[in-house]
Amino acid sequence: MNVLIDTNIVLDVLLSRAGLKECSANILKYCESKVINGYISAMTVANITNILRKDLNREKVLVILSKIFCIFNVEDLRSEDLLNAASLDFSDYEAAVQASTAERIKAEYIVTRNLKDYKNSTVPPITPEEFLESFVK
Numbered sequence: 001m002n003v004l005i006d007t008n009i010v011l012d013v014l015l016s017r018a019g020l021k022e023c024s025a026n027i028l029k030y031c032e033s034k035v036i037n038g039y040i041s042a043m044t045v046a047n048i049t050n051i052l053r054k055d056l057n058r059e060k061v062l063v064i065l066s067k068i069f070c071i072f073n074v075e076d077l078r079s080e081d082l083l084n085a086a087s088l089d090f091s092d093y094e095a096a097v098q099a100s101t102a103e104r105i106k107a108e109y110i111v112t113r114n115l116k117d118y119k120n121s122t123v124p125p126i127t128p129e130e131f132l133e134s135f136v137k
Helices: 007-014 021-032 042-052 058-071 079-087 093-104 128-135
Strands: 002-005 037-041 073-075 109-111
Touching (some): 021 037, 021 128, 037 042
Parallel strands (some): 002 037
């Protein structure tokens, strides 16, 4: 099963967000063990790096990125994703890019905490909790 993991799910784990980390960490574990084919976009990598560099030195950021690259398939951004996203009826362009990427890779779901951002997505959004309850046994 191909699943696009939204940036906020990875950040739940990296930033140890109270009440959110556990389910998101389970999603990451299933991606790492290849129970699901977890994808993140290159945009997610850029966003995470930007956030981490505020508090961590370059070496620590590189270690974290290396781990992320072992867990996920990182999907490059393509001009077609960016153009398609601009044509979509989304209020958040970043979410539109994620949805466009998810569609191109034939993801079955986008795992996110921001369901409202994906209301017009052709790939259905799902929370980590809903995903774990429904699809991972």
